[in-house]
Amino acid sequence: MPTPVADRDALLQQALAKSWFYPLTLPDGRALPSTHDGRVDAIHLTRARMLDQLIDAQFPGDRQALSAIDIACHQGWFSLQLARAGFGRVDAIDARAEHIADTQLLAHVYEQASINPRQRDVFALNAQDDGTHDLVVMFGLLYHLENPVGALRVARALARRACVIETQVVPHLGGMVDWGSYEYVRPLKGCFGIIDEIDEVHAPEASVTGVCLAPSTEGLLWLLRAVGFRDAYVLPVPADGYEQLRHGKRVMVAALV
Numbered sequence: 001m002p003t004p005v006a007d008r009d010a011l012l013q014q015a016l017a018k019s020w021f022y023p024l025t026l027p028d029g030r031a032l033p034s035t036h037d038g039r040v041d042a043i044h045l046t047r048a049r050m051l052d053q054l055i056d057a058q059f060p061g062d063r064q065a066l067s068a069i070d071i072a073c074h075q076g077w078f079s080l081q082l083a084r085a086g087f088g089r090v091d092a093i094d095a096r097a098e099h100i101a102d103t104q105l106l107a108h109v110y111e112q113a114s115i116n117p118r119q120r121d122v123f124a125l126n127a128q129d130d131g132t133h134d135l136v137v138m139f140g141l142l143y144h145l146e147n148p149v150g151a152l153r154v155a156r157a158l159a160r161r162a163c164v165i166e167t168q169v170v171p172h173l174g175g176m177v178d179w180g181s182y183e184y185v186r187p188l189k190g191c192f193g194i195i196d197e198i199d200e201v202h203a204p205e206a207s208v209t210g211v212c213l214a215p216s217t218e219g220l221l222w223l224l225r226a227v228g229f230r231d232a233y234v235l236p237v238p239a240d241g242y243e244q245l246r247h248g249k250r251v252m253v254a255a256l257v
C-alpha cells in the first residue's frame, strides 16, 4: 500500500534531518547529509560494485524467491542494495538499536518492504530462529569481533548457498611451528592481529566489546573451509577501486556452501 503524501513528506524530512554513513540520494534527487562529508564514500561504492558482481555471478535470473541476510547492516545501505537486486526477503541485522531504526527509515523512504530490520548480536543468531538464507552478507564486522571464528560458524549455519565476507586483514605469518617439541611441528595456517577498540565501544562503527581480532587473508580462507564451506576465494577488485581493497589490506571473500 503506498504511503499517504503527508506521511511521505514527514519520512523524507526525517531522513534529511539525520546524517548518514553512506552516499544516499532521495528518490527526488536530494542528497542525504553525510556523517563524513563523503570522505569514505569510495570504500562503500567499491564494495557495492563487488557485491553486485558476486550477486550476478552466483544468483543470475529472478531472485524473488531468494532470501538474504545482511549481518552488521549499520544503516542498511547494503540491505537496500540486496532488496533492489531483487531478493524477496532481506533480513537486516545489527547489534545497535539506532542502526536498526535508521535501516527501517531507509526501507520506508525507498519503499523496500522486503527489508526486515532486527536488532541482534551476531552471536545470538542461529538457523532455528533466524532461518537459513541463500546469501549471507557480512561486511565490515569480522575485525570488530573478539570471536571471529564463532561469527564464521554463524555465517555457515545461516548460509544455504553462499556467503560474502568483507574485512580488514593483517599481514600473513606462515611457516612451521614447534608443537610440543621440535620433532613435532605444525604448519601455521594464518594469524590474527589484536586491535584495541576498548575506548571506542560507543562509536557507531566499532566493536561492542572493544577486543578485536583481525585475520590474515590466508587464515580467513582456511577458516572458511574449516567451518564447512566447500570453497572460498578472494573476489577481484576493480582497477579503480578503493585503495585498501586494491592493495589487499581489506578483502572481500566469497564462500560457497
Ligand SMILES: C[S@@+](CC[C@H](N)C(=O)[O-])C[C@H]1O[C@@H](n2cnc3c(N)ncnc32)[C@H](O)[C@@H]1O
Binding pocket: 071, 072, 073, 074, 075, 093, 094, 095, 096, 099, 120, 121, 122, 123, 138, 139, 140, 141, 144, 204, 205, 206, 207, 208
Ligand atoms: C564498520 S561497521 C560496518 C557496517 C556495514 N556492514 C558496512 O560494511 O558498511 C560495523 C558494524 O557492525 C556492528 N556490530 C558490531 N559488533 C556487532 C555484533 N557483535 N553483532 C552485530 N553487529 C555488530 C556495528 O554496530 C556496525 O554497524
